[in-house]
Amino acid sequence: MEQAAHRASENSNTLATGVTSQTTARKKRFGGSSLTTWITMAILIILAGTFFLYLLVPLAALLFHAPPSQIWEQMQQPDVLEALKLSFVTTAISTALAVVFGLPAAIILARTSFPGHRLLETLATIPTVLPPTVAGLALLLTYGRMGLIGQYLNVLGIRIAFTTTAVVMAQIFVAAPFFVNTARSGLEQLHNRYETAAYTLRASPFQAFRHVVLPLVSPALLTAVGLAWARALGEFGATITFAGNFPGVTQTLPIAVYTASQTNLDKSIAISVILLAVSFAVLLTLGLARTWLSKKWSI
C-alpha cells in the first residue's frame, strides 16, 4: 500500500511539473518520504498503544475491584497462604529441574546436528502449543495408577497422580519447553568463535562452556528462566487434570483462584491480584538483572 502511494506521488510529481529536473524531483520525493515516515510512525504508535491498553485495562480492573485492605485480609487466610506457599515451592522446584534437564537439551539442539534433530526440536515445542488439559491427561495416562509407568510404580507403592509431585511434573511438562527454546536461541546467537578461542587457550569443552559460553548466554538464560517460571506459576489445566484440587497438597494459586470464583468472587479477585503482583515482581527483577548483566559484559 505504501509502495503504491509512493508511486502515485511520483506520478503526480511528473504530471504536475511536466519534465522536472532531477534535483527538484529528488527533493520532493524526499519530502514525501518524510511524510510517509511520519504516518508510519503514527500507525505504529496507535497499533502498539492499543495492544498495551488491551493488556493493561483488564489487569487494572482486577486491582480496581480489590482494595489493598481486602487483599491483606485474604493473605491472612490459611487456605490462601497455603496456596501461595505451594505455588512458590512447586514452581521453584519445577524451574530448577527445567534448567537442570533443559540446558543440556538446549545445548544439544543448538550445537549439534544429527538425524532426528528436527524431530526433537518439534517435540520440545509441542507442549507450548498443546492445550494444558491434554498435557495433564497424557501425564495421567502415563503416571496414573493404571498408567503406562504408573502401574509398575503402584506395585512398588509409589503414587504420583494427585500429589504435590504431580503438580511439579505438570509444571515441568508445560513450562520446561519455554526454557529450552529460549535458551537454545540464546546459544545459537552466540558465535562459536568464543568457544574456539577458549579451546586454543587450554580450556576443555567443559571449561569453555563454564567460563565462556555460560556467562555470555546468561542474559538469555535469565529470560528463559523467567518465562519458564511464569508459565509454571500460571499452570492450571495440566495441574488440575493430573494433580487435582486438594488444598495444601495440589491447590496452587491459579487453582485457588478458580475454586474461590465458584463461591466467593471477591476472594478470587484478591488471590488473582496476589498472583499478578508476584509474577510482575519476579519478571521485572529478572528483566533488570538481564539488562545489568548485558551492560556489565557489553554483550
Place this chain on the structure above:
Amino acid sequence: MLDAQFDTLLGSFHLDMRFSSESGKTTVLLGESGSGKSTVLRLLAGLLKPDKGLFVLDDETYVDTAQHFEIPPQERPIGYVFQEYVLFPHLSVFDNVAFGLKMQGGISRQEIRQRVGEALEQVHLVGYDDRHPRQLSGGQQQRVAIARALALKPQLLLLDESLSALDIQTRREVEQELRQILSRLQLTTVMVSHQYIDALLFGDQIIVLDQGKVIQQGSHLDLLLHPQSPYIAEMVGVNLLKGQVVSTNASLFHTISLSKSERKDLEVIAISQDDTHHPTKLTLQQEVSVVVDPRSITLHQSKPESSARNVFRGEIIQIVPISATLSETDKKMEGLMRVSMLIDPALPPLSADITVTSSTQMDLSQGKVIYASFKATETRAYL
C-alpha cells in the same frame, strides 16, 4: 622443527598439503580466500580433525591418523591469534590474558600475575589490566589477543590474518611490535595472509596455496624469480608467460611460442639465466615459464624500430595508477601507471609500468591498440 602433513575432505573442498619449518622461523601461508590456508591453521590447532595427517612439533607428535592418535586442542602448546581478536567480552584485559593460565591450572596466583604482566609489557599495554575489551581500540584489542596467546609460552604461534582487520596506521604499529616479539622470542610461527606484504615482512619461508594444494614454497627470491602461477606472478608484480620452446641456440637464447598455433607474432625470445635451482639449458618442446618485469617493457604508438627482440601488438584493457608523487619543479603529478594490454584473447594480459608523463604523451586510453617491446635480456625463462 615443525612437520605437518594433512589430507582432508571438507564437503567438496580437498586440502592436501605438506610443509615443514625450522624452529624459530616464520612461515607465511598465502592464498586467495578459499585456498585452504585458514584450514591449515585449524588443523594445526586441533580445531579440525584431518582425514589423514601427521603433525610433529619439536619431536612431539600431536596428530598421527595412521596410529589413530590425536591430541585435543587444549593440550597443544599452541597460541592462536584470530583476525577479529575474539577477546572474551565479559572479561577484563587481565582476565583475558590470564585465561589460558587459569585453564591450564597448577599455576600460582602470583605467577599468573607475573606472566600476565610480562605478556602485556611485550605488547606495550601496561596499566590496561582492568579495562574491558569494549573500551579498547581495534589495535589494542589485537595486542591483548597477542598477549593472551603469548602468556602461555606456546611453542608454535598461529596468526590467522591477524593484521587484516586493522586500519593502515594501527596495522603498522602492531606489525612492528609483532616483528620485534617474534625476533626476540624466536618462536616458530605460521601466519596466514592474503597480502604479499605480510610475506615480505614476516616470511622466512612462503607457501602459496591454491584450492587446497601447495603451488609454490620458497623464499621471496624464489617467488620473484620463478613464480609458479599467474596468481603468484600477479602478487609479486611480474608478467608470467607460459609457452613451449620452439628453438634454442648456444648462447641460451630460446624462442618460446606462447600459442598452440605456430603464430610468429606470439613468440617470445628469452634467456634462461643461471640459477642454482633450475637448469640453464632448455630443450625443444619443453613447457616453460617466462617472466618479464613490467618496468622493463616499453610502449609505443606504432610498430617500433628498436633493437628490442620482443614486440607485441595489443589492445589496452586497463590503466591503473600504482604510485603517485608530486613533481616539485612543475607542480605536476608524477608516478607510475600500470597499463594492461591483451596481446591474444587466449593469453593473460601483459602489463607494462610507464610514467604518467609518457602515458599522457602517448594519449593512452582503454581500447587503444599499441605496441609493447622488451629485450630478451630482460626476460627469464625457466621450467
